[in-house]
Amino acid sequence: MQLNKYKWALRLQLLHLFLCILWNAIGVYQINNGIQPIGPTASLTAILILNVLVVTLVALIKRHFEKSYIALSTLPALAAIMTIAGAFTQAPTMWPAEVWRWSGVMINLIGILGFIIALATWFKPTENSWPD
Secondary structure, X not given: OHHHHOHHHXXXXXXXXXXXXXXXXXXXXXXXXXXOOOOOOOOHHHXXXXXXXXXXXXXXXXXXXXXXXXXXXXXXXXXXXXXXXXXXXXXXXXXXXXXXXHHHHHHHHHHHXXXXXXXXXXXXXXXXXXXO
C-alpha cells in the first residue's frame, strides 16, 4: 500500500501544512485585531490553498498516484524554501520577535524534510526493480 510506503514523508508534510494553516490563522486573527502578525504573511487564501493541498496529497497516495503525489509535493517544498530564504533576507521587523522568525524556519524545515523523504522513498529501489 502506498500510504505505508510514504507514511513518514506524508506525516511530515501534513504536519508542515497543518502548522502553516495554524500560522496563517493566528496571523489573520492578529491582523483583524490590529496586532502585528507572527510573520510577514497571513491570509485566508493561503489557508484555503493549504487545506486543498492536505486533501489532495492524501487522496493521491490513497489512489496510488505516486508520480502525481511527488509532483504536487514539490509545491509546498518550494514554498518552504522561499519562506526560509525570506527569513534571512527580509527585514527582522517583519516578525514581532526573533523567536517567531526562527519558528517559521523550523516549521518549513519540517516540510522540506518530508519532501526529501518522499523523494528518497520514490527513488529507492524495490526488491523487484533489478533483473535477475
